[in-house]
Amino acid sequence: MAGSTNESAIKQSIIQQRKSADRKKLILNLVLLAILLIAPAVLYPVFLMKILCFALFAVAFNLLLGFTGLLSFGHAAFLATGGYTTGYLLSTYANVSTEMGIIAGTAAATVLGLGFALVAIRRQGIYFAMITLALAQLVFFFLVQAPFTGGEDGMHGVPRGYLFGLVDLQNNTAMYYFVLAVFLFGYLLVQRTVNSPFGQVLKAIKQNEPRAISLGYNVNLYKVLAFVMSAGLAGLAGSVKTVVFQLASLNDAHWHMSGEVILMTLLGGTGTLLGPVVGAAFVVNLEYQLSQGALGDWVDAILGGIFIITVIAFRSGIVGEIQKFMKKNLS
Amino acid sequence: MSDQYVLETRGLVKEFKGFVAVDNVNLQVNKGHIHALIGPNGAGKTTVFNLLTKFLQPTRGKILFNGKDITSEKSAAIARQGIVRSFQISAVFPHMTALENVRIALQSFQGNTFHFWKSGRSLESLNDRCMELLDSVGLTEFADTTTVELAYGRKRALELATTLAMEPELLLLDEPTQGMGGEDVDGVVELIRKAAVGRSVLMVEHNLGVVSTLCDRITVLSQGAVLTEGDYKAVSSDPQVREVYMGTASSTAEVTE
Numbered sequence A: 001m002a003g004s005t006n007e008s009a010i011k012q013s014i015i016q017q018r019k020s021a022d023r024k025k026l027i028l029n030l031v032l033l034a035i036l037l038i039a040p041a042v043l044y045p046v047f048l049m050k051i052l053c054f055a056l057f058a059v060a061f062n063l064l065l066g067f068t069g070l071l072s073f074g075h076a077a078f079l080a081t082g083g084y085t086t087g088y089l090l091s092t093y094a095n096v097s098t099e100m101g102i103i104a105g106t107a108a109a110t111v112l113g114l115g116f117a118l119v120a121i122r123r124q125g126i127y128f129a130m131i132t133l134a135l136a137q138l139v140f141f142f143l144v145q146a147p148f149t150g151g152e153d154g155m156h157g158v159p160r161g162y163l164f165g166l167v168d169l170q171n172n173t174a175m176y177y178f179v180l181a182v183f184l185f186g187y188l189l190v191q192r193t194v195n196s197p198f199g200q201v202l203k204a205i206k207q208n209e210p211r212a213i214s215l216g217y218n219v220n221l222y223k224v225l226a227f228v229m230s231a232g233l234a235g236l237a238g239s240v241k242t243v244v245f246q247l248a249s250l251n252d253a254h255w256h257m258s259g260e261v262i263l264m265t266l267l268g269g270t271g272t273l274l275g276p277v278v279g280a281a282f283v284v285n286l287e288y289q290l291s292q293g294a295l296g297d298w299v300d301a302i303l304g305g306i307f308i309i310t311v312i313a314f315r316s317g318i319v320g321e322i323q324k325f326m327k328k329n330l331s
Numbered sequence B: 001m002s003d004q005y006v007l008e009t010r011g012l013v014k015e016f017k018g019f020v021a022v023d024n025v026n027l028q029v030n031k032g033h034i035h036a037l038i039g040p041n042g043a044g045k046t047t048v049f050n051l052l053t054k055f056l057q058p059t060r061g062k063i064l065f066n067g068k069d070i071t072s073e074k075s076a077a078i079a080r081q082g083i084v085r086s087f088q089i090s091a092v093f094p095h096m097t098a099l100e101n102v103r104i105a106l107q108s109f110q111g112n113t114f115h116f117w118k119s120g121r122s123l124e125s126l127n128d129r130c131m132e133l134l135d136s137v138g139l140t141e142f143a144d145t146t147t148v149e150l151a152y153g154r155k156r157a158l159e160l161a162t163t164l165a166m167e168p169e170l171l172l173l174d175e176p177t178q179g180m181g182g183e184d185v186d187g188v189v190e191l192i193r194k195a196a197v198g199r200s201v202l203m204v205e206h207n208l209g210v211v212s213t214l215c216d217r218i219t220v221l222s223q224g225a226v227l228t229e230g231d232y233k234a235v236s237s238d239p240q241v242r243e244v245y246m247g248t249a250s251s252t253a254e255v256t257e
């Protein structure tokens, strides 16, 4: 029958379209990977590592904002908890290896994330954001007051150590490739998660929570798991950052940092995987450029201005706008 | 007695800060019936749906599903047991394709919904069933269309396909034809008629033409309380109903043809 051949033709063309879209994505990812691999030959590795750490932080944050629809205003707490835990362990115990220190920092942030989630997850919208902010302020207070954190000064001179007892991480090139590997692990984990059966449920919750409930989903459980993963990865970013800079700083716990990750994510594009990476690179680079010039004191004001322009005029962020443009002009 | 009813409420009450939105409602839906819940704006119809599906907690009263007390169950658990609702405002996942919308419902019965490490490909085994459901509501060619881009009538059809994917025993439809033109209404009526085979339906509906052709039994709600109950003929000739619901005599004449 004409109807059925027509139908199968439609199905075929749908499958073709899906395949070619997948291929384009793969090629783009490979190009980006190649750039990251050769970047330290061109740019200062420590600067690149800073970008990668913040990119991982923003990717972790975006798992919540972009793919679950939860706005946390307390993610600095996880970055700092990862960083301080790793810093403390590596500074205090000579027999704790670098990778153990990082794993422990990640674990601490994950557990803290579970705590935050259990308190906040039933709240919606602005109330959720406020509770995460309040909890993060408690963590900040703790880090200022606790006897082992170095108070206002933070923790200095954290040894980078050896990776697996073999690779000397004092070497910036070695350190860079390690940070890159960690970043890729986090990025790919989020990519996998977002595209997994679980990720589909998260998207559903983000797009229409009452409908997801009415289809039998106990949405709070999914939100808790997403929150815990996000917190853990933010902690991983903080842990690695501490190793890179040999420093755990109170800046990481300050609510400015929670705001900055929101800015990075919105600027790059919330709905996309790559957006937060681009946003982080943009913000870190801009901060660096400004601090070099006469506008050093204006960093916050300029970032604030960019934030306002993004929210008003470029809702989809850099990557989102590029995607829209390509869709319009290439099809 | 109780196995006659798929759904029963006993003395159901919902108060909002002293305002009684649902007032001592005893509702009985027969198995296999399409049962209409009608009443003027603000009568409490949507609130009753919210109570039945526990989107709101009843102040007092009991809800029985197939004779079993489900008053203290949670929303998600109620959906899994077979009471699935639609919403007054069309409820879809706007930035997913039509196929993905339906698949979310099918997925809910699979053991993999927490599996964040699994590839999305693992869901493709559900696609055939999704296509069947989309076929049944005439959306085959829109399978890969992002839902926001669908026309309103098609969104509602998609919503119905998604609801049916849950294989509900009792379907709760809140104004399925709201905001639709004549042709679309006829389409939805046909879909509901088809969907109702082998199930029970409780629907809120303002279009009395739809109610008269589709429904076996009608409950009229007014100011939160049950005003009367019966088949279309009995209800439409009830003078109380004319007064509170149908308003003027002329509009009554119109809908009864």
Ligand SMILES: Nc1ncnc2c1ncn2[C@@H]1O[C@H](COP(=O)(O)OP(=O)(O)OP(=O)(O)O)[C@@H](O)[C@H]1O
Pocket (backbone or CB within 6 Å): B016, B021, B039, B040, B041, B042, B043, B044, B045, B046, B047, B048, B088
């Ligand atoms: N969450 C709430 N808090 C306070 N009052 C509410 C709430 N939900 C509903 N109400 C009130 O309860 C009454 C019944 O509302 P409901 O939405 O159930 O009416 P309805 O019969 O569905 O009306 P419509 O035909 O307009 O959809 C209204 O007066 C409404 O304002």
Ligand SMILES: [Mg+2]
Pocket (backbone or CB within 6 Å): B045, B046, B047, B088
């Ligand atoms: Mg209503």
